[in-house]
Amino acid sequence: MPLKEVMTTILETERLTLRTWSLDDAEAGFQIWSDAEVMLYVGTGEPYKSVEQTRSWLRRMIAHQEQYGFGYWAMLEKESGQLIGSCGMGRHPDGGPAVDFGYTLARSHWGRGLATEAAAACLSYAFEHLRLPELVASVDSRNTRSQRVLEKIGFVFERQEQLESGVDFWYVATRARNLCRTRVGEDRK
Secondary structure, eight states: OOOOOOOOEEEEOSSEEEEOOOGGGHHHHHHHHTOHHHHTTSTTSOOOOOHHHHHHHHHHHHHHHHHHSOOEEEEEETTTOOEEEEEEEEEOTTOSSOEEEEEEEOGGGTTSSHHHHHHHHHHHHHHHTSOOSEEEEEEETTOHHHHHHHHHHTOEEEEEEEETTEEEEEEEEEHHHHHHHHHHHHHTO
């Protein structure tokens, strides 16, 4: 069955648009994911080696979106329209009930609060629109920036796991805790 190539805007924030992927995003995606610093704590820690590797990932993301109605979405800067990363969630590859949460951001856009902005919007979307009960995120113990982003938006440290490559920290965000946190924040306004 051929993949759908319709790009759909999922959500917008003040500075970002998150949308579904197209195979036309392969070149721009490769520019981001071929950067060793961007990929240091992602997956195997290895940067992408080719546009075709990026295209293969995009095919999986398009298929995931079609199957589940959500995924890791393309993150675009509104002002420029430039693809600057990805953010969202995906069913765990082992087929279990867990939904993984994550993001990547082009190094040229680090330090501007964009990861937090995108992650907060995706987390709200997951709980309010998709009504997912829980999201999990694993973070390399050395990646303190991502740990701070997750904690800022409502993830809570759950455990650590020793891997061959080092230690991963596991974080959890639940719909119940997030909605309660949102209500408390609204009450303070």
